[in-house]
Amino acid sequence: MSTSTNRDKVIQTLQMLHKELSAQELYMELRNQKKGIGLATVYRILKSLKLEGLIQERLTPVGESFYSLITPSHSHHLNCLGCGKVIPLDICPLNKTISQISKSENFKIFYHTIELFGLCILCQSDSHSCGNLHQPRMSRPEYQNEEHHH
Numbered sequence: 001m002s003t004s005t006n007r008d009k010v011i012q013t014l015q016m017l018h019k020e021l022s023a024q025e026l027y028m029e030l031r032n033q034k035k036g037i038g039l040a041t042v043y044r045i046l047k048s049l050k051l052e053g054l055i056q057e058r059l060t061p062v063g064e065s066f067y068s069l070i071t072p073s074h075s076h077h078l079n080c081l082g083c084g085k086v087i088p089l090d091i092c093p094l095n096k097t098i099s100q101i102s103k104s105e106n107f108k109i110f111y112h113t114i115e116l117f118g119l120c121i122l123c124q125s126d127s128h129s130c131g132n133l134h135q136p137r138m139s140r141p142e143y144q145n146e147e148h149h150h
């Protein structure tokens with residue numbers, strides 16, 4: 001009965017806060033707004049919004065999902081393996097390629113993700129430990145990984 005309004009509440013909250021939220025955070029936020037929706041309903045709404053191409057999901061290395069509205073401008077992140085710092089990138093290296101793939105494969109692409117992993121400028125320097133002494137670093141200058149989810 002109130003599925004569409006609950007759906008609107010979720011979209012509005014993501015719009016209003018203008019950032020990535022986990023299902024749990026979304027649930028807490030809606031509860032703070034006195035717009036209580038059960039956590040199971042939040043998950044169900046997130047799933048259907050995902051299939052409609054309205055939101056995207058980002059899975060963090062610790063296995064937590066974050067959801068945000070899909071906007072024409074989006075960002076990618078540099079993840080430092082040394083100190084765990086996340087640096088947003090304001091360019092998308094793939095925008096053009098993706099519209100070409102969409103045409104050639106006849107696949108409707110809603111969004112894409114690329115996570116870049118390596119070491120930040122502080123962690124590249126041996127004089128800085130980044131406060132991460134318990135995790136010895138190998139002599140591995142750079143580690144890069146690209147991942148795409150469709």
Ligand SMILES: [Zn+2]
Nearest residue numbers: 080083120123
């Ligand atoms: Zn670092």
Ligand SMILES: [Zn+2]
Nearest residue numbers: 092093094095
């Ligand atoms: Zn991109």
